[in-house]
Amino acid sequence: MRFPSLPKPLFGVSKDWKQCSKERLVIHxxxxxxxxxxxxSCRPFLKGKPVLxxxxxxGTPKGARSVAATASYEARKYGIHAGMPLFEALRLCPHAIVVEGDARKYSSISLRILEILETFTDLVEPYSIDEAFIDVTSTAHLFGGKVAVACEIKRMVRREFGITCSIGIGPNKLIAKMASNMEKPDGLVVIEKKDLPEAIWNLPVDAIPGISRRRKFKMNLMGIKTIRDLALHPRENLRRAFGIVGEYLQQCAWGRDDSPVVSISKIPDPxxxxxxxxxxxxxxxxELILSALFYLSEKAAVRLRKHHLRATVVGTWIRYEDFTSKGKTKKLSAEVESFEKIYHHAKEIFKENYLPPERPVRLVGVYLSGLSTALFEESFLFPEIQKREAVDRVLFEARQKFGIQAIFRARSLIGKQQVMID
Ligand SMILES: [Mg+2]
Incomplete structure (x- = not known):
């Protein structure tokens, strides 16, 4: 079979022009x-019952509060939601059955679900332990169209694992994700590009992924209640209130998102x-050197996340004014992936080896090795950590769009002003 040749771009369009001009089909x-x-599904006697x-x-001996990582739909009827302290959940529904989570089981089923998704396209991007994006722009027609693909995925997941999923279809990842959120459980929602942005404009502003309760509260005070309000709000105000994230979220309110679905097998592992x-x-x-290390730990963590990796070796190195260098690494007993942990070790190495600095320092660096693939963040059974990670993720997305220097946490501000970024 001969494929028709692609039309030539009229003007000097960037090499990405093919991607830009083509309407995408993304499924969440x-x-x-x-x-x-x-x-x-594993223990049939739990079926139809409220399960946490x-x-x-x-509970831990130290008295830390236990929380519900997930509540079954039967439990949700009582107002229980993920992240709720167990004692509160059990007060709302005393006959709920509490089950100890099994991280290994959930990870292995997730991997098998990803395998199912790979039968439809090689562009499969795991987003979290229970979410994934696939790009079926060039394969959907082979299976009878996008809706047929979605129905087949639902059928296969239900048959193999006895569980249901909500599926959203849209012209990009953002819209696909918002669509899957619209109907739960077992939903299937399609949002066409021609219906944007109106299709999402009546939703409350926090229907946009990454708008936390606090951010929503702040937006409400500014008179922003719906996504329409956010889309039409003066940009400068948003920039003043939320920085670059505000601008990023306004783009989302127009339904714009050009981030690609990146299959992990396509990313070469460093x-x-x-x-x-x-x-x-x-x-x-x-202090200044430490703040630079803080910033560099964040930067290294962003790269780590981009490649879905974890590290077991953290190192720092220093170049003095006379261009002599000194480096130290530390082998860790557990893998790290969060920037907090990376910074924690970088700081320790620095304090143990470089204090006080022998000579004025010209350059500092953070180094990670002993890398292994980590499809899912280790913390998925802990909703309180997940919440923080959701914020991290928005920072990450905004950085992907606006560059690494776009957002700094307060702690690394000193670093920003006084270091040159490589
Ligand atoms: Mg889910």
Whole structure:
């Protein structure tokens, strides 16, 4: 069979022109009440009953509060939601059955679900333990169209694992995700490009992924209640209130998102990851050096996440004004992926080896190796950590769009002003 040749671009369009001009078909798959559904499917006596899954149902001796990582739909009827403290959930529904979560089981089923998705396209991007994006722009027609693909995925997941999922179809990842959120459980929602942005404009503003309760509250005070309000709000105001994230979220309110679906097998795994910065002026100020390490830890963590990796070796190195260098690495007993942990180790290495600085420092760097693939974040059974990660993710998305320097946490501000970014 001969394929018709692609039309030539009229003007000097960037090499991405083919992608830009082509309408995409993105599907978002979201498992419903995932951990609870898996438990109900594995243990039939739990079917139809209110089930709560907790990482730590019996509480820790230190008295930390246990929370429900997931509640089955039967439990949700009582007003229970993921992240709710167990004692509160049990007050709302005393006969709920609490089950200890099994991270390994959920991960392995997730991997098998990804395999199912790979039968439809090789562009499969896991988004979290129970969510994934697939891009079926060039394959949907082989299966009878996008809706047929979605129905087949639902059928296969239900047959193999006895669980249901909500599916959203849209012209990009953002819209596909918002569509899958519209109907739960077992939903199927299609949003066409021609219906944007109106199709999402009547939704409350926090229907946009990444708008936390606090951000929503702040937006409501500014008179922004719906996505329409956000789309039409003066850009400068948003920029003042939320920085670059505000601008990013306004783009979302127009339904715009050009981030690609990236299959993890397509990303070449690096052997190591490093990030370094040169100071504008050589310095012996350890606070300043630490703040640069903070910034570099974040930068290294972003790269780590991009490649779905974890590290077991953290290192830092320093170049003095006379261009001599000194580097130290530390082998860790557990894998790290969050920037907080990376910074924690980088700081320790620095304090143990470089204090006080022998000579003024010209450059510092953070180094990660001993990398292994981590499809799912280790914390998925802990909703409180997940919430923080959701914020991290928005920062990550905004950075992808506007560049790494777009957002800084307060702690790394000193670093920003006084270091040169490599
Ligand atoms: Mg889900």
């Amino acid at each position: 798959i979201d498992m419903n009440a995932y951990f609870a559904s898996v438990e109900q 899954v907790s990482a730590d149902p019996y 052997k190591s990851i490093s990030a370094a910065s040169t100071f504008f002026k050589n310095t012996s100020d350890s």
